[in-house]
Amino acid sequence: MKRYLLSFLGSYLVSLLAFGLMLLIALSQWMFSETPLWFDILCVIAVTLPLLAFGQMSGRHPGKHPPQKSWIGLVVLLVPFCGLAFVSTVSEPLRMLSFPGLLIGEGVGELLHMRGYWDGARPLMGNLLVPVVYHLGWCWGREK
Numbered sequence: 001m002k003r004y005l006l007s008f009l010g011s012y013l014v015s016l017l018a019f020g021l022m023l024l025i026a027l028s029q030w031m032f033s034e035t036p037l038w039f040d041i042l043c044v045i046a047v048t049l050p051l052l053a054f055g056q057m058s059g060r061h062p063g064k065h066p067p068q069k070s071w072i073g074l075v076v077l078l079v080p081f082c083g084l085a086f087v088s089t090v091s092e093p094l095r096m097l098s099f100p101g102l103l104i105g106e107g108v109g110e111l112l113h114m115r116g117y118w119d120g121a122r123p124l125m126g127n128l129l130v131p132v133v134y135h136l137g138w139c140w141g142r143e144k
Helices: 002-029 037-060 070-087 092-097 099-111 116-142
Strands: none
Touching (some): 002 070, 002 099, 002 116, 037 099, 037 116, 070 099, 070 116, 092 099, 099 116
């Protein structure tokens, strides 16, 4: 279980780094205008891909004692990310920690045409999708 959680932490840090790099590119190219749609899609892919890749890599090489019930690790990760979604609306430093989840939530919200009443669900949905995407990669890595 420790390897599962540490690998998730590494993938989340790489995802934060990818978000920062994409933000710098966006600011350098489109500071005074709106970013094009293709770049927005590329940002969501660049932030989501490390989660999926690290999950698959750590699922393929789980160590000497692989966890038998990896869904427990998923539940352990969902609880703090649910809290992070709610706390990020209050504190700016915590909002910066939840940027990958916010970006994924906005991307899925645009894809599903969530408007008006459901706009508040985007941060929660995105932050809950972060561990789910990692777990999906883990399950793909565990298949033989």
